[in-house]
Amino acid sequence: xxxxxxxxxxxxxxxxxxxxxxxxxxxxxxxxxxxxxxxxxxxxxxxxxxxxxxxxxxxxxxxxxxxxxxxxxxxxxxxxxxxxxxxxxxxxxxxxxxxxxxxxxxxxxxxxxxxxxxxxxxxxxxxxxxxxxxxxxxxxxxxxxxxxxxxxxxxxxxxxxxxxxxxxxxxxxxxxxxxxxxxxxxxxxxxxx
Numbered sequence: 389x390x391x392x393x394x395x396x397x398x399x400x401x402x403x404x405x406x407x408x409x410x411x412x413x414x415x416x417x418x419x420x421x422x423x424x425x426x427x428x429x430x431x432x433x434x435x436x437x438x439x440x441x442x443x444x445x446x447x448x449x450x451x452x453x454x455x456x457x458x459x460x461x462x463x464x465x466x467x468x469x470x471x472x473x474x475x476x477x478x479x480x481x482x483x484x485x486x487x488x489x490x491x492x493x494x495x496x497x498x499x500x501x502x503x504x505x506x507x508x509x510x511x512x513x514x515x516x517x518x519x520x521x522x523x524x525x526x527x528x529x530x531x532x533x534x535x536x537x538x539x540x541x542x543x544x545x546x547x548x549x550x551x552x553x554x555x556x557x558x559x560x561x562x563x564x565x566x567x568x569x570x571x572x573x574x575x576x577x578x579x580x581x
Contacts, residue, residue, distance in 0.1 A: 390428035390440045392447065395549065398422045398541060399458055407562040417464070417558040420520065420537045421455045422551055423447060430477035430548035437481060441488045444552075448486075448493030451554050459556055462498050466571065467533045467557035469506040470494070471520040475545035476513055483509035486552050494554060501525040502579040515542055520555040526576035531568040532560030 404416040425447070429437065456462050470490040472483030491505035506521035517540035524530035537555040545551045560571060575581055 390443055392425040392428065392444060394447070395424045395426065395544070396541070397424075397451075399454065400537075400539070401458055402537075404562050409563045412562050414559070416560070416562050417459055418522075418537055418555070419455050419459050419557075420539050420553055420555040421451045422539055422541060422553045423451060424541055424544040424549055424551050427475060427478045427482055427548050427550045429479075429482050430475065437485060441485055444485060444489035445493065447552070448489035448554075449497070451490070451552070452493040452497045455554055455556055456497055459558055464558045465498060465556045466525055466559065467522045467535070468494050468498070468501070468525055469508075469520040469522045469537070469555045471508045471518050471539065471553045471555070473516050473518050473540070473545055473551040473553075474509065474511045475547045475549045476511065477547040478511070478550060480509055480511055482550055490552060490554055494556070498525060500576060502576050503528045504579060512545070514544060514546060516540060516545070518553065520553055522555060522557050524571060524574065526579070527569060527574040528580050529569045530560070530571050530574060531566045532564030532571060533557065535561055
């Protein structure tokens with residue numbers, strides 16, 4: 389059973405009140421939460437990593453709960469995404485450990501959420517930034533919700549660390565007008581439309 393001790397967490401909130409056109413009726417809110425953890429697989433090759441996803445599930449639940457609360461509750465949230473930055477002594481596959489613990493935690497706590505959780509991973513050193521892609525929680529084809537949240541720490545990840553991140557949004561882009569499926573027309577049956 390690998391251990392992923394958390395060195396630090398960071399919660400980031402953003403409110404978009406204007407974006408060059410008419411002011412929206414309601415500000416758009418976005419948030420991200422990051423956890424910088426020790427990578428128990430750094431500097432080694434382990435053939436079977438999948439069991440370690442189970443060890444990360446409590447972290448995914450804690451981070452999801454904190455982000456949902458910071459954004460005002462699950463009824464406000466209609467977009468999400470996840471990501472990981474793996475320190476130089478790790479491998480990209482160590483970031484992939486976050487797929488189940490991060491994605492399923494958000495989906496479980498948000499309730500009805502049928503769309504796949506967009507994801508991005510990369511390797512990098514201290515100060516590396518990552519754009520976590522966002523998509524609508526119930527329909528991947530909702531263009532107004534195609535966006536991203538930039539994450540990163542000034543002091544992580546160290547070579548033997550991983551920064552895991554979750555991101556959520558309340559509403560689509562402020563001046564979305566690219567057509568396609570609108571959020572209010574989502575059926576949510578297959579995660580696409």
